[in-house]
Amino acid sequence: MLYRENGQFKTSYAADQQIFPILQDRWALGLLLLVAFVVMPLVGSEYFFRAILIPFLILALAALGLNILVGYCGQISLGTGAFMAVGAYAAYNFMVRIDGMPLIVAMLLGGLCATVIGVLFGIPSLRIKGLYLAVATLAAQFFTDWAFLRIGWFTNNSTSGSVSVANLNVFGIPIESPVSKYLFCLVVVCLFALMAKNLTRSAIGRQWMAIRDMDVAAAVIGIRPVYAKLTAFAVSSFIVGVAGVLWAFVYLGAWEPAAFSIDRSFQLLFMVIIGGLGSISGAFLGAAFMVLLPVVLDQLPHWLGIPISTATVSHLVHMIFGALIVFFLIVEPHGLAKLWSVGKQKMRLWPFPH
Amino acid sequence: MKFKPLALAATLVTLGAASFATPAMAQEQYIPLLSYRTGAYAPNGIPWANGKQDYLKYVNANGGVNGVKIAYEECETGYATDKGVECYERLKGRGASSFDPQSTGITFALTDKAPIDKIPLITLGYGLAASQDGGVFKWNFPLMGSYWTAADILIQHLGEKEGGLDKLKGKKIALVYHDSPFGKEPIPLLQKRAEMHGFQLNLLPVTAPGVEQKATWLQVRRDRPDYVLLWGWGVMNSTALKEAVATGFPREKMYGV
Numbered sequence: 001m002l003y004r005e006n007g008q009f010k011t012s013y014a015a016d017q018q019i020f021p022i023l024q025d026r027w028a029l030g031l032l033l034l035v036a037f038v039v040m041p042l043v044g045s046e047y048f049f050r051a052i053l054i055p056f057l058i059l060a061l062a063a064l065g066l067n068i069l070v071g072y073c074g075q076i077s078l079g080t081g082a083f084m085a086v087g088a089y090a091a092y093n094f095m096v097r098i099d100g101m102p103l104i105v106a107m108l109l110g111g112l113c114a115t116v117i118g119v120l121f122g123i124p125s126l127r128i129k130g131l132y133l134a135v136a137t138l139a140a141q142f143f144t145d146w147a148f149l150r151i152g153w154f155t156n157n158s159t160s161g162s163v164s165v166a167n168l169n170v171f172g173i174p175i176e177s178p179v180s181k182y183l184f185c186l187v188v189v190c191l192f193a194l195m196a197k198n199l200t201r202s203a204i205g206r207q208w209m210a211i212r213d214m215d216v217a218a219a220v221i222g223i224r225p226v227y228a229k230l231t232a233f234a235v236s237s238f239i240v241g242v243a244g245v246l247w248a249f250v251y252l253g254a255w256e257p258a259a260f261s262i263d264r265s266f267q268l269l270f271m272v273i274i275g276g277l278g279s280i281s282g283a284f285l286g287a288a289f290m291v292l293l294p295v296v297l298d299q300l301p302h303w304l305g306i307p308i309s310t311a312t313v314s315h316l317v318h319m320i321f322g323a324l325i326v327f328f329l330i331v332e333p334h335g336l337a338k339l340w341s342v343g344k345q346k347m348r349l350w351p352f353p354h
Numbered sequence: 355m356k357f358k359p360l361a362l363a364a365t366l367v368t369l370g371a372a373s374f375a376t377p378a379m380a381q382e383q384y385i386p387l388l389s390y391r392t393g394a395y396a397p398n399g400i401p402w403a404n405g406k407q408d409y410l411k412y413v414n415a416n417g418g419v420n421g422v423k424i425a426y427e428e429c430e431t432g433y434a435t436d437k438g439v440e441c442y443e444r445l446k447g448r449g450a451s452s453f454d455p456q457s458t459g460i461t462f463a464l465t466d467k468a469p470i471d472k473i474p475l476i477t478l479g480y481g482l483a484a485s486q487d488g489g490v491f492k493w494n495f496p497l498m499g500s501y502w503t504a505a506d507i508l509i510q511h512l513g514e515k516e517g518g519l520d521k522l523k524g525k526k527i528a529l530v531y532h533d534s535p536f537g538k539e540p541i542p543l544l545q546k547r548a549e550m551h552g553f554q555l556n557l558l559p560v561t562a563p564g565v566e567q568k569a570t571w572l573q574v575r576r577d578r579p580d581y582v583l584l585w586g587w588g589v590m591n592s593t594a595l596k597e598a599v600a601t602g603f604p605r606e607k608m609y610g611v
Contacts, residue, residue, distance in 0.1 A: 051443040256459050
């Protein structure tokens with residue numbers, strides 16, 4: 001009744017091709033952005049920003065990048081943590097070695113370095129597929145772990161191997177307070193989400209999806225697998241690299257290679273699977289789920305007044321994630337995003353279903 | 355491990371002093387506990403976390419510190435820096451009097467945040483060695499020394515055993531360390547000591563978490579060092595001991611931190 005596009009006539013191609021063709025969706029998104037940009041900074045507590053919203057936004061960005069590779073182009077990657085690390089350490093080096101390097105430029109250059117490494121490790125995808133490719137990208141993970149631990153140059157010869165950044169600012173505005181950090185992440189994530197959405201709607205996005213669905217058929221109709229796969233690796237690792245910069249600079253402040261270990265790669269892959277393969281909103285849903293579930297599970301016993309040991313809680317988190325991943329892979333491979341769109345479909349008929 | 359009760363006593367004394375200096379308004383002092391009962395470091399994390407809790411319970415059972423009871427809450431970090439930061443952000447809002455991160459990596463990440471929040475970071479025998487300089491690191495309180503102190507004590511002990519530090523000349527000392535900020539902390543001090551006394555320092559990193567050490571111990575077998583300093587944590591230690599036995603390295607020549 002409320003969610004129905006009756007009477008919304010498209011009179012131009014532009015109107016027909018917009019991202020949200022339904023008026024209600026546009027309103028909902030506008031409202032969401034209003035809440036994110038205006039209401040949250042006014043009402044959010046410091047804990048909410050630092051421990052929930054900022055990691056959520058950054059992980060959503062990384063999941064978005066990974067989703068382009070895994071969800072849209074069908075190339076399984078276990079090297080996400082590695083590409084995040086490349087972005088973070090590259091940006092760190094640009095900041096340390098070049099005086100007065102602006103944060104945004106360092107961030108984009110970090111993303112570019114991740115792109116180069118991503119394309120390099122994407123080359124095997126031209127010959128191998130599926131699990132074998134996953135193992136090849138795993139090599140990227142182990143290689144970068146090793147490189148950032150053992151090659152002193154990358155960490156500016158820090159004796160402990162831990163590096164830190166301070167006094168971040170954008171156009172002279174310091175990025176220190178939780179609100180400013182949150183808004184900075186939010187702007188970056190919104191821009192990248194818009195870019196990613198448009199890329200997947202464009203010719204290149206269709207090539208990726210063709211390769212994902214059947215690469216032989218795609219090649220037959222004239223899509224170059226080399227170009228499609230490597231651009232997917234490039235775009236994906238660029239976004240992931242930028243997310244790595246944000247994770248290191250804005251969220252952690254000081255980090256060691258363990259911050260981008262294999263666990264991070266798995267976490268992001270789970271996010272993409274639970275959130276929804278091949279959808280932009282899936283990255284956000286998956287990240288929200290992944291960030292919120294441990295926090296809620298930690299808090300729940302407190303609210304209910306049941307004493308439960310912290311070890312049990314973290315084991316529970318692992319068990320629930322495991323069960324959910326199995327559940328989603330069997331029941332709904334397109335994840336939370338698909339559930340959401342099914343819900344919307346039902347809403348269009350409500351309250352008079354056929 | 356004998357240091358643990360001492361460490362707890364030291365924390366309590368500091369906290370006690372703090373609450374004595376400013377007569378507490380609330381009759382409760384809140385202490386957040388960052389611990390790791392899961393993961394590769396749980397073998398060390400569980401007893402440590404239990405010991406801390408037991409001691410706080412003991413103090414409360416004896417009437418608290420000058421009548422002020424201690425409230426505490428545990429947060430699981432899994433020895434991971436990002437989870438530690440999350441725990442810090444969550445627990446600091448509840449009036450945390452101090453943080454004991456129980457991890458070198460988390461200490462590094464919190465060192466930049468503590469001065470902004472004005473919360474003391476208490477590191478008992480671990481943490482950022484450079485934070486001994488309180489003029490620079492105003493909110494870090496490394497009690498009972500740091501890893502530099504620990505490494506120094508080990509070298510002095512070895513010198514004593516050999517009959518003087520000058521006797522260390524020409525000896526080979528291998529540092530088998532956890533390849534993380536924790537394991538790398540003592541390296542600058544040991545290098546300086548090696549320069550001073552003329553012993554050869556072999557650095558043998560073990561990739562975290564340290565369940566695979568065959569290559570490291572093969573190197574120990576080849577180099578035949580006079581002493582091995584084992585800078586391990588969690589599962590790395592038990593693995594290292596097994597490998598040392600397999601290599602036939604004498605246990606009286608191995609020193610753990």
